[in-house]
Amino acid sequence: MVDYDVIVIGGGISGLMSALTLSKHGKKILVLEKNSVVGGNCNSYDVDGFQVDTGVHAITHLREGPLRRLMDEYFIYSPVFLEFGHYYARTEKGLTKLPSNIKEFVTFDVLPRKDRFMLSQVLTKALTQMTFGMLEGNQSVYDYLPNGLSKDTHDFVDAIAYSLSGKSMKYTSVNRVLYGSSFIRDSVSEDIFHNEQHTNTSYTSVITDTLSKYQLKSHFSAISRLATNRIAYAQAYPRGGLKSLLNAVLYSMPKTVQIKTGSRVKEIIFRDERVAGVAIDKEVFTANTVVYSGFVKDLPDLVSLPSDYIENISHIDQTLSLTIWLGLSEKIKEFDYIGSEIWFKDGAYWAMPISNYDSSIAPRDKQLIGFTFVIDDKKSLEGEKKRALDLIYRAIPGIESRTEMIHYQVTIPEKAAVTINGFIAGPRSPLSNLYLAGTDTDNRSMGVTRAAYSVLELLKAMREDKKL
Numbered sequence: 073m074v075d076y077d078v079i080v081i082g083g084g085i086s087g088l089m090s091a092l093t094l095s096k097h098g099k100k101i102l103v104l105e106k107n108s109v110v111g112g113n114c115n116s117y118d119v120d121g122f123q124v125d126t127g128v129h130a131i132t133h134l135r136e137g138p139l140r141r142l143m144d145e146y147f148i149y150s151p152v153f154l155e156f157g158h159y160y161a162r163t164e165k166g167l168t169k170l171p172s173n174i175k176e177f178v179t180f181d182v183l184p185r186k187d188r189f190m191l192s193q194v195l196t197k198a199l200t201q202m203t204f205g206m207l208e209g210n211q212s213v214y215d216y217l218p219n220g221l222s223k224d225t226h227d228f229v230d231a232i233a234y235s236l237s238g239k240s241m242k243y244t245s246v247n248r249v250l251y252g253s254s255f256i257r258d259s260v261s262e263d264i265f266h267n268e269q270h271t272n273t274s275y276t277s278v279i280t281d282t283l284s285k286y287q288l289k290s291h292f293s294a295i296s297r298l299a300t301n302r303i304a305y306a307q308a309y310p311r312g313g314l315k316s317l318l319n320a321v322l323y324s325m326p327k328t329v330q331i332k333t334g335s336r337v338k339e340i341i342f343r344d345e346r347v348a349g350v351a352i353d354k355e356v357f358t359a360n361t362v363v364y365s366g367f368v369k370d371l372p373d374l375v376s377l378p379s380d381y382i383e384n385i386s387h388i389d390q391t392l393s394l395t396i397w398l399g400l401s402e403k404i405k406e407f408d409y410i411g412s413e414i415w416f417k418d419g420a421y422w423a424m425p426i427s428n429y430d431s432s433i434a435p436r437d438k439q440l441i442g443f444t445f446v447i448d449d450k451k452s453l454e455g456e457k458k459r460a461l462d463l464i465y466r467a468i469p470g471i472e473s474r475t476e477m478i479h480y481q482v483t484i485p486e487k488a489a490v491t492i493n494g495f496i497a498g499p500r501s502p503l504s505n506l507y508l509a510g511t512d513t514d515n516r517s518m519g520v521t522r523a524a525y526s527v528l529e530l531l532k533a534m535r536e537d538k539k540l
């Protein structure tokens with residue numbers, strides 16, 4: 073007799089969505105979270121009257137993507153999503169909308185004209201090669217670019233690569249940029265969802281509609297978008313902040329799910345050739361199945377694994393990010409828009425004026441802006457913070473004197489960067505009864521959308537293994 077059907081290690085959004093979905097398949101569940109609060113990187117909290125999120129967030133693929141499927145089938149409550157707006161590039165001259173089709177690209181005067189011409193040629197070539205299955209899967213963006221581009225253009229492409237894979241263009245594949253950018257929707261295309269809308273709403277249909285069926289079938293639609301695409305894929309910001317998404321999962325959770333915080337799992341118990349439970353300090357909990365949603369690269373600290381698997385997961389690559397939240401004493405004209413911006417010259421940031429979505433996020437008449445940077449973990453953190461703050465002050469002259477709150481967050485946004493030679497774990501571990509969920513188990517899309525893919529794949533694997 074075991075204590076639980078399933079123990080979920082980690083109470084981030086992946087672990088909680090795993091617990092929610094498995095509980096709706098009749099499982100009795102225990103979630104163990106090492107921190108004093110659940111949510112992991114998907115939460116919000118108060119700093120001097122401003123409500124900051126754990127990093128700046130845009131939730132993607134909301135019309136028909138994996139999170140939408142989970143919300144429709146398993147959530148009782150779902151957040152209200154506010155339209156995301158546009159992506160802009162900021163330069164000394166102000167804001168310019170980022171292009172999402174060739175016509176906009178040609179007039180994107182943030183980059184030199186000659187470079188735009190060369191880049192549009194290379195983009196068309198990449199899409200054409202992809203259409204005919206001739207694009208090498210792991211060719212780097214850096215190697216694919218023509219010679220002779222300016223430093224600004226290199227910096228721009230690098231900033232896009234960082235935002236899509238977590239690493240520079242030397243380690244980012246051309247595929248990743250094509251699928252992740254707004255020129256093509258990634259993995260789940262709208263056309264395919266329209267054609268194959270599931271009419272059976274039982275939970276089983278969510279698992280049996282294998283995701284492979286939703287993989288991009290028509291590259292031709294991708295190439296036609298090059299000319300006609302008007303909007304980036306459906307994305308949004310949750311009203312009330314990122315914690316609204318977390319709360320929606322928690323409110324939807326049935327009583328058969330028990331959540332314990334302040335409970336770091338120190339060992340996964342392996343007995344008689346199978347995983348049988350977990351141990352935290354003095355307590356042991358037994359279960360038929362364990363789902364691990366912490367960093368897969370930390371798994372060898374918890375349980376003995378085959379050496380070839382340890383070798384594979386040692387190739388999981390991660391990126392360290394710094395988010396600086398600035399609470400402004402007044403709303404400023406530079407951030408008078410809905411959406412987000414990138415700065416790419418001699419250093420890059422991605423920024424969002426999140427209180428423009430929901431004024432309750434900042435005190436009355438004030439404004440909250442989040443700026444996220446990739447930082448170098450080999451350099452001093454204090455030096456990186458200073459470099460980042462100086463960049464903001466340089467990019468937006470006058471903001472410093474109107475800043476009344478500065479808050480820093482250092483985080484790892486994705487458990488695995490999607491690099492050319494990086495390893496992605498998948499939902500199964502090599503040990504019987506131990507499954508994996510989270511952003512290092514699926515390489516499609518990014519962030520919460522990627523976490524949602526991982527949960528769908530977990531359900532699918534458990535069903536195939538006759539665990540559901």
Ligand SMILES: Cc1cc2nc3c(=O)[nH]c(=O)nc-3n(C[C@H](O)[C@H](O)[C@H](O)COP(=O)(O)OP(=O)(O)OC[C@H]3O[C@@H](n4cnc5c(N)ncnc54)[C@H](O)[C@@H]3O)c2cc1C
Pocket residue numbers: 081082083084085086087104105106107110111112113114126127128129130131132335336337338365366367393394395444483484485486509510511518519520521523
């Ligand atoms: C700066 C930044 C910007 C981002 N931008 C976006 C964005 O724009 N769009 C988007 O969709 N996503 C974005 N993300 C990513 C998104 O927040 C994450 O992908 C998502 O929250 C990851 O969820 P997770 O559950 O997989 O991992 P985590 O949030 O890391 O959760 C894992 C949990 O497991 C717990 N844990 C680990 N080990 C143990 C153990 N041994 N015992 C018990 N508990 C354990 C951890 O404490 C943690 O709570 C961003 C993230 C950051 C940091």
